[in-house]
Amino acid sequence: MxxxxxxxxxxxxxxxxxxxxxxxxxxxxxxxxxxxxxxxxxxxxxxxxxxxxxxxxxxxxxxxxxxxxxxxxxxxxxxxxxxxxADRIFNVFRNIELRLNRHQYTLNELATMAGISSRHVQNICKQVKVDSLQDDLFN
Structure with a gap:
């Protein structure tokens, strides 16, 4: 990662x-x-x-x-x-790493690497789609 x-x-x-x-x-x-x-x-x-x-x-x-x-x-x-x-720094970078690697690893592998639940990984990766969709709508 x-x-x-x-x-x-x-x-x-x-x-x-x-x-x-x-x-x-x-x-x-x-x-x-x-x-x-x-x-x-x-x-x-x-x-x-x-x-x-x-x-x-x-x-x-x-x-x-x-x-x-x-x-x-x-x-x-x-x-x-x-x-x-320091949690804020760790979480921001963890989330970036998860998003960058979401196509290279399975959901369970990402969850295990990050030490969080699969559902949490899924929510973090979905955030990108929602954020980019909002940008398209309002820009």
């Missing part, structure tokens, strides 16, 4: 536009792959973003600086912030 690295900039930007402002800021600061790793580890929690040493969070100095700049409007005075869960 394709990975995040195989998507072009336009596709990544379209995905990024669906994220919350905090998640967009994190992805903008760290890049989509690194943001996914960071949020997989720390997402869904409140953290205090340190000012100088980000090693406790697995961040190097450059990443920490970029995060402070990107999250400036979202940080409380004590640099406290609620980090979003």
């Amino acid at each position: 394709p990975t995040i690295n195989q998507l072009n900039d336009e596709e990544i930007e379209a995905i990024r536009s669906t994220f919350t402002p905090v998640m967009r800021a994190i992805v903008g600061a760290l890049g989509i792959v690194r943001a996914q790793e960071f949020l997989k580890q720390h997402g869904g929690t409140y953290i205090t973003l340190p000012k100088h040493d980000g090693s406790r969070l697995g961040l190097n100095t450059e990443e920490l600086t970029k995060l402070h700049q990107a999250l400036a409007d979202h940080l409380r005075n004590d640099c406290h912030i609620a980090l979003p869960k």
